[in-house]
Amino acid sequence: MWWFAKHKKVDIIAAGWLEGMTDIHCHLVPAVDDGSRSLDETRQLIEAMRSVGIQRIITTPHIYRRYPHNDSDTLRQAIERLLPELSDLEMPLTLGAEHMLDEGFETHLAKPLLTLGDSKYLLVETSFVGAPLDLYRLIQSVISAGAIPMLAHPERYLYMDDKEYSRLQGAGCAFQLNLFSLTGMYGERVEKRAQQLLERGLYSFVGTDTHRIERFRKTIASAKTYARYEEPIRTLMSNNQTLMPPHEQCTSRASM
Ligand SMILES: [Fe+2]
Numbered sequence: 001m002w003w004f005a006k007h008k009k010v011d012i013i014a015a016g017w018l019e020g021m022t023d024i025h026c027h028l029v030p031a032v033d034d035g036s037r038s039l040d041e042t043r044q045l046i047e048a049m050r051s052v053g054i055q056r057i058i059t060t061p062h063i064y065r066r067y068p069h070n071d072s073d074t075l076r077q078a079i080e081r082l083l084p085e086l087s088d089l090e091m092p093l094t095l096g097a098e099h100m101l102d103e104g105f106e107t108h109l110a111k112p113l114l115t116l117g118d119s120k121y122l123l124v125e126t127s128f129v130g131a132p133l134d135l136y137r138l139i140q141s142v143i144s145a146g147a148i149p150m151l152a153h154p155e156r157y158l159y160m161d162d163k164e165y166s167r168l169q170g171a172g173c174a175f176q177l178n179l180f181s182l183t184g185m186y187g188e189r190v191e192k193r194a195q196q197l198l199e200r201g202l203y204s205f206v207g208t209d210t211h212r213i214e215r216f217r218k219t220i221a222s223a224k225t226y227a228r229y230e231e232p233i234r235t236l237m238s239n240n241q242t243l244m245p246p247h248e249q250c251t252s253r254a255s256m
Contacts, residue, residue: 008227012183013220017233019053022240024116025060025098025123025152025176025207029078032070033062035211039085044213046091052220054208056092056244058117063108064100072097072114094245098123098152101131101138109145119243121174121205122147130159139171150205153178155194156186165202176205177236183223198232205243206236 012018026049027035028042036042049057059079063070079095086093096116099105101124108114115122122142132138142149151173154165169175180186181194197203210216 006226006228009224010227010230012179012223012225013052015227015230016053017230018179021054021237022056022058022244023049023054023208023210024058024096024205024240024243025178026057026210027061027098028057028059028093028210029061029075029082029095032075032078033067035061037212039082041213042082043086043089045210045216046086046089046093048213048216048220049208049210050089050091056241058094058096058243060096060098060116060123060207062100063097063114064102065104070097071108072111075114092244094118096123098125100124101126101135103132105138106141109141113145113147115147116150117243118245120146120148121150121243123152123176124149125152126157128156128158131157131164136167136171139168139173143172148172148174150174150176152176152207153181153209154202155181155197156190158189158193165197169202174204175202176207177203178209179206179233180208180219180223182225182229183219185219185223195226195229198229201232203232203236205239206233207240 027033028045030036030038030042036045061070061075075095075097094117097114099108099122113122139149151168154175156178177194177198181190184191
């Protein structure tokens, strides 16, 4: 009986785990990165996200060399243009960004920071192949700029080991789980790594990292993980909620 309870899996969508979620990681600004390709796709994504229970969104376009036009100014302008086109959907939506920690990163610290929904958290990522040589210097530069680095999907950095995760937390990083890592979307190794980090209590926040409509529909059609993770996930979701700006929010304007 005990074994059964520990190993029972549930469909997290059918079980309503995402009900009331504030998603703090997704790529909904059309045609600025590898996320939504058009206004129409953004609208479909918002409807699909709402259908699984997501109620507020901080969208996080990529800022890194591959998308040289993206910086805090151009993305703020893009969301100002976008929000009136979405107002009829009545989905609270505001802006953040996902910053790649690479050699161009520090130029973005010289501009007004594009934190998550005007909070103190700056969403950062590394390559999936390896960390930059000066990773800890870059993390310190975020802190010196007055923000807290939140590392996106640490479970997907399979090059990291336990020692590295502890060192990152010691350096002041918060960790954000990619929810669908737990359902096997990125393969078994990432799923196991996400389980380990969740069981060690290393995550503080959770995002969906939604990019495109076809993939999102496929993902939510079959999204299963262990029932015992419901409580820790709910804790992460309530942390997410603290990041959404209080002055409701922005179907007609960006918060920053
Ligand atoms: Fe992302």
